[in-house]
Amino acid sequence: MGPVRQCRIGPNFLKAAARRRHLMSKVNEYHHAGLIGGQPEADDKTVVAKIRHTEEGFSTAWLVTPASIWLILFLVIPLVSIIVFSFWENTPQGLKPAFSLEFYGEYFYTEGFFDVEAKRFLLPSVFIRTLGSTIYFTLTTMVLCLIVGYPIAFFLAMQVQAFKFQLALFLLCMVPFWTSYLIRAVAWLPMLGRRGLINQALLGMGIVDKPVSFLFYSEFGYTMALVQIYVVLCIGPIFFSLAKIPKDILEAATDMGATPFQIFREIIGPMSMPGVAIGMIFIFVVIMGEFATAVVVYGGKTSTAGTVILNYYGIANYPFAAVNALMLMLAMVIGIVVILRIVDIRKEL
Amino acid sequence: MTVKKGKTSSGALSNISRRKFMGTAATVAAAGTITGFPNIVQAAEPIRAIGLGVSIINEIQSRAAKDVGFKIRGQAMGYGALFGKTLNQNDQYEVSECYFDMFDVMIPSGVFQPIDTHRIKDWDKVSNLTKTGMLTPGSQVGQGDAPVRQIWVDKDGKRTDGPSRYISALPGWHNADSLGYNPEETGRSIDSWAELFSSDFKGRVALLNIPQVGAMDAAMGMEALGLIKFGDKGNMTRPEIDVLVDFLIKKKKEGHFRAFWETFGQSVNLMVSGEVVLQSMWSPAVTAVNAEGIPCIYASPKEGMRGWHGAISISKKATGKKLDQAYEYLNWWLDGWAGAFVARQGYYMSTPANTKKHLPADEWDFWYEGKPAAKELPDPFGNPLVKKGAVRDGGSYEQRFKKIAVWNSIMSENDYLVKRWTEFLTS
CATH class of the missing domain: 3.40.190.10 (Periplasmic binding protein-like II)
Structure with a gap:
């Protein structure tokens, strides 16, 4: 966990947070304009009355019942059965209940282990390597989404003053989500394909004499499509946490002679971290489980952890598919824990 | 399938x-x-x-x-x-x-x-x-x-x-399935599975990404090239699978493959968009490509079909x-x-x-006898599918099934094949 600790929030952030809390206590009395600005505060009596009403009407147990039933039926039970299946045996007569670690071994095992001729240890098993390449593409996309998405969210929250324009532009960001996921992925072909727009332009301008093919069905095209499809997932949360920053603090900072860079480093950056973290978690979780884009945009030329699960599901080797699913889940949980250790969302919300 | x-x-x-x-x-x-x-x-x-x-x-x-x-x-x-x-x-x-x-x-x-x-x-x-x-x-x-x-x-x-x-x-x-190709792009007629690995089509070839079937198409190609003689392409041994997949990985690293397809629609798109000039293909998909106005021929390889x-x-x-x-x-x-x-x-x-x-x-003459369509023929739902004069590639029913090289199979070493295929895709 060494490098993780290094990534954790430095003293600057802590200072900024302390200062912010101090400022917040002062500015809390004001109402802010904007999408997420403070709500008009209710006087104490109504608040108390509301709480009472809730307590009398529905007890906590009742309130959590629907969600609990839902989660038990569609999350806990399937999850438990995946865990149970992962220990079963796959015999020629079909599945057989058992407690076998065979498929866990298979997941990690590499034949030969030590290559005598080359005098080196062999690579990790193909399944670990596949998980590794999935993580690689996920992290690359996360970084690119942050680079592309943060400025957009910043512009929306900080530069656009009128609420209705904020809302309109934010909805504009969501436009791609109005069409189905597959259409968004397939739509890259007319753009990046051999007979696509870019190739036509390059040919027309005489820059190339035959169509270039690195644009599509390539690592480049794949990463680009992932960023385009999923960047909105981080724009939203970042926008919301930026919009929550009281404008008064920024004004105060300017009045006291802080440069824009200082303001960003000391106030805006740290205060938008929860949004960044939530956005990154969204992207991380979605892309780790991704397999369709790899097929449509990368032409199936890479395997993701998701395609491995599908492949083994396809030959009815459910126990091994379950092992793969659990390993993917483990990697996702570790990833989320790491992100949450870098940023404490709870404290910031 | x-x-x-x-x-x-x-x-x-x-x-x-x-x-x-x-x-x-x-x-x-x-x-x-x-x-x-x-x-x-x-x-x-x-x-x-x-x-x-x-x-x-x-x-x-x-x-x-x-x-x-x-x-x-x-x-x-x-x-x-x-x-x-x-x-x-x-x-x-x-x-x-x-x-x-x-x-x-x-x-x-x-x-x-x-x-x-x-x-x-x-x-x-x-x-x-x-x-x-x-x-x-x-x-x-x-x-x-x-x-x-x-x-x-x-x-x-x-x-x-x-x-x-x-x-x-x-x-x-x-x-019976075989290869589909765009004759305008290949510039020659394709009559052997060996062409699947021809360097002339480097970067313009696609393979079926269903391990059990894709492996057999590739095996036909390797065998036609004279690189290996399989005991039974429908039931390969581990060493045979290794030779096959190692060869595929080498080809993939050279950039030979444009894409791998899994569904009917994908194979049609690859051909229609011009991304691919030669690929393993299903017969109805060739008809669908033609219906889009793109020339596409269903090859009758001399080694036989799958x-x-x-x-x-x-x-x-x-x-x-x-x-x-x-x-x-x-x-x-x-x-x-x-x-x-x-x-x-x-x-x-x-x-x-x-x-x-x-x-x-x-319709019988067109679909079973391999004769030119005497008039426009419909698909099962009554929509026009085959233009007048079109001929079904691959010849008549009898010709097609006279020489089946291999039948779709699930090998004894299926799990091993799927594992090595995953490696091929990840590499």
């Missing part, structure tokens, strides 16, 4: 029919007559059939229902789901419209009951392709899971050496009335209407003589 863009299954049909029936019954009861009797017969318990979108198509099962007098609740699914459900949940269907390449798994597992050929009305009309392995005398049987190696069982469902009164499944629709064969099976759990219904449904499949329907998708049926009775002469 050919998965045509499937029409939706008729899972919801039964509800409607039940509601309708209840309504009818209520009316009848109110009227106090017994004229409702035929309705009650009509609403006999439905049977459940599972299969791919190739054979589970609303039009097929609802027509069958009309002819046999009870509903067939069809459920179309993907190949993997079909395989899993057939193997692990044989109480969830009466009839599984599966494929002979699954039978190295299905026969030992005992999920089906042997089918008594004495109860199959048109058994003598079923062609020799599945009975002797040779559609016409002197044909090549082909390596791998040829139907003739999978069909014969005894009354307990155990394999027998040769013909028997009992069969593991009723032979259904089938076809065949596959549908197998209509009855679950061991089907008994009594349900079993009788299942037999009725099986008999209906052979009767000809279904054969004509699948012919318009480009598939052949095991009872060609019956199919011929239900297919207008023009």
Whole structure:
């Protein structure tokens, strides 16, 4: 966990947070304009009355019942059965209940282990390597989404003053989500394909004499499509946490002679971290489980952890598919824990 | 395995029919007559059939229902789901419209009951392709899971050496796949699987990404190049799989492959968009590319094609009335209407003589005889599909099945193959 600790929030952030809390206590009395600005505060009596009403009407147990039933039926039970299946045996007569670690071994095992001729240890098993390449593409996309998405969210929250324009532009960001996921992925072909727009332009301008093919069905095209499809997932949360920053603090900072860079480093950056973290978690979780884009945009030329699960599901080797699913889940949980250790969302919300 | 863009299954049909029936019954009861009797017969318990979108198509099962007098609740699914459900949940269907390449798994597992050929009305009309392995005398049987190696069982469902009164499944629709290519782009006609690895088409080649099938296409290519001689392409050994996959990884790193496709639609798109000039392809997909106005030829490689064969099976759990219904449904499949329907998708049926009775002469000549279309011909849903004068590539039915190099198979080393294939894709 060494490098993780290094990534954790430095003293600057802590200072900024302390200062912010101090400022917040002062500015809390004001109402802010904007999408997420403070709500008009209710006087104490109504608040108390509301709480009472809730307590009398529905007890906590009742309130959590629907969600609990839902989660038990569609999350806990399937999850438990995946865990149970992962220990079963796959015999020629079909599945057989058992407690076998065979498929866990298979997941990690590499034949030969030590290559005598080359005098080196062999690579990790193909399944670990596949998980590794999935993580690689996920992290690359996360970084690119942050680079592309943060400025957009910043512009929306900080530069656009009128609420209705904020809302309109934010909805504009969501436009791609109005069409189905597959259409968004397939739509890259007319753009990046051999007979696509870019190739036509390059040919027309005489820059190339035959169509270039690195644009599509390539690592480049794949990463680009992932960023385009999923960047909105981080724009939203970042926008919301930026919009929550009281404008008064920024004004105060300017009045006291802080440069824009200082303001960003000391106030805006740290205060938008929860949004960044939530956005990154969204992207991380979605892309780790991704397999369709790899097929449509990368032409199936890479395997993701998701395609491995599908492949083994396809030959009815459910126990091994379950092992793969659990390993993917483990990697996702570790990833989320790491992100949450870098940023404490709870404290910031 | 050919998965045509499937029409939706008729899972919801039964509800409607039940509601309708209840309504009818209520009316009848109110009227106090017994004229409702035929309705009650009509609403006999439905049977459940599972299969791919190739054979589970609303039009097929609802027509069958009309002819046999009870509903067939069809459920179309993907190949993997079909395989899993057939193997692990044989109480969830009466009839599984599966494929002979699954039978190295299905026969030992005992999920089906042997089918008594004495109860199959048109058994003598079923062609020799599945009975002797040779559609016409002197044909090549082909390596791998040829139907003739999978069909014969005894009354307990155990394999027998040769013909028997009992069969593991009723032979259904089938076809042979090979390579599709754009002649304008390749600049020459393709007549060998070896061309799949020709450096002339580097970066413009696609391969089918279903490990079991893609590996066989690649194996045909390697063998045609003279790089290796496989003992049985339909059942490779581990060292053979290693040689094959290592070669594929080398080719992939050289940038030989443009893409790997998994569905019918993807293969069509690759060809139509010009991304790919040569790829392993299914015959109806070639027709679909042509329908988009893009030239595409279905190659007849001199090494032979890769065949596959549908197998209509009855679950061991089907008994009594349900079993009788299942037999009725099986008999209906052979009767000809279904054969004509699948012919318009480009598939052949095991009872060609019956199919011929239900297919207008023009259509029979085009689909089965390989003759030019005398007029514009329709697809199964009545939309225009084949232009006048077009010729089906790959020749007549007999020519096509005279030389099957290998049949779709699930190898003994299937798990190892899938593992190495994953490595190939990840590399």
